[in-house]
Amino acid sequence: MLSERTSATVRATLPAVAANLDEISSVFYTRLFTAHPDLLRNLFNRGNQANGTQRQALAGSIAAFASALVAQPATTPDALLSRIAHKHASLGITRDQYPLVHNHLFAAIAEVLGDAVTEEVAAAWTEVYWAMAEALIAVESRLYAEAGAPDGDSWREYRVVDRYAETDDVVTFVAQPTDGRPVPVAQPGQYVSVQVHLADGARQIRQYSLTTAQGETVRFAVKRALGEPAGEVSNHLHDHVVTGDLLRISAPFGDVVLDEGDNPVLLVSAGIGCTPMISMLGHLAATDSPRQVIAVHADRSERTHPLRADFDQLIAKLPNASAHVWYEEPTGPWPAERTGLVDLGTVAVPDGVTAYLCGPLPFMRAVHAQLRDLGVPTADIHYEVFGSDLWLARR
Structure with missing residues (x-):
């Protein structure tokens, strides 16, 4: 070149x-x-x-x-x-x-x-x-x-048809196109962009993983973003967007998607990083996949674990799936959950596995290192980053 x-x-x-x-x-x-x-x-x-x-x-x-x-x-x-x-x-x-x-x-x-x-x-x-x-x-x-948008404009108007709390700081939004056309087909693991009109007149855009890639609506979960600076769009969605409101939403994009092979799959997430994994689990369950699936999630506690009910229901539908959940401060019955940080050395990670990671960058770096220690090739480890991708910037 x-x-x-x-x-x-x-x-x-x-x-x-x-x-x-x-x-x-x-x-x-x-x-x-x-x-x-x-x-x-x-x-x-x-x-x-x-x-x-x-x-x-x-x-x-x-x-x-x-x-x-x-x-x-x-x-x-x-x-x-x-x-x-x-x-x-x-x-x-x-x-x-x-x-x-x-x-x-x-x-x-x-x-x-x-x-x-x-x-x-x-x-x-x-x-x-x-x-x-x-x-x-x-x-x-x-x-x-x-995406059917050769001019680069994949935006469409959607109406929020439902919203409900997953945890104290996570809300799921369900939206339907107002033009009557079908929802774009999404691959499990992809995200959409959501644009909102803020009080100062700015039209800011953020990406949110779809928690389902099927049906006549799009569904995505949003975590309230505290800190400095606070998350403008996420907090606006939490505080101001209700059922009946309109949103501009893009076609689905994202290259970290579930492969269509028959080898074992390892899904590892923390916090709101569970959202693309729920989409992948949903696809596996909807297709009656016989693949071996190992789902690992880390959170502060049961109370802060988003989409836990979806997680349990989808795992139960898969004939060859196992779940491993770590809570830093568990409140449920022991030993149903594990305490502390994720330790993949205590999980039977099979040969030939394809791994998908999503969560805070330090978490993913730690899990990536554990997988490499277990002999999983780097090429078989895929990760999704919410926000700016600093993986390369800090290598």
Whole structure:
């Protein structure tokens, strides 16, 4: 993909660029939002901008892509590109936005690195940028075509037909399209974007995993997001959206989906990370799957465990499934649940298993390490991250 000369230039300058990527990302976003404030109000996650996680994720993805190209110039890191492309598609990113990003990104690189950015260096990194951009555009175009939205606009109006509490801080929303057309087909594990109109006029977007991939409605669970900054969209949904209200919801996207093989499946989640796993369990139960299924969940207590009833009912429907639940502060009868943190060394993890992880990043890192210690290949371990993907940024 990259010429030999470009590869050599990128290889030589990658340490300097990588060491300054966090600052470059910060300058880039400042420039972008100064020139185009509506992007921060109506497209980018203001919370992730405020806490810096979006900046870290951008830096991590650029470094990972450039490193992969330098290592294998004739190939592209498909897994990384797929994850980014699905997120972009869920937001409605289109081809005409890439030159805008390029202009502000390279202005930021020049500002941070100064005279080190020679014409040769600028040309080499421009080639890297457009290699990444064109690869993403190609994937995104395919995703839009599959969603029946070749122009990149997969948004539809939905009416909330039900909402109910799962726990004190988790609410499930059930919504139905207002246009009478069928709900888009979703693969188990995928998410939708939800856009809300906030009090200050901003139209912010967040992604929520579907808890079911079937039927005439979409269903997703939302956890109230406390902390600093608080979750604008999640808290708005909790506090202001009731049955009868309208929401803009995208087509389903997401590349962490249940495979269709017959090998054993391991689903490992913590907290609200259970939502894509419930979708996968629902699909397995609906298809009367004979696969061996091991479902592992960690939570603070029974009271904070979202969708516990769904979890139990779906496990009971599967002929070859087992459940293992850890509570840090269990209130139920012992030894029905386990106390403390997840220890996969106490679970019979079969050979040939495909594992799916979802939960806080430290939890997934710990589980990933346990799986590797148990001999599960990295290629067979898949993870979903809620919010900015910092997995690569902190490797």
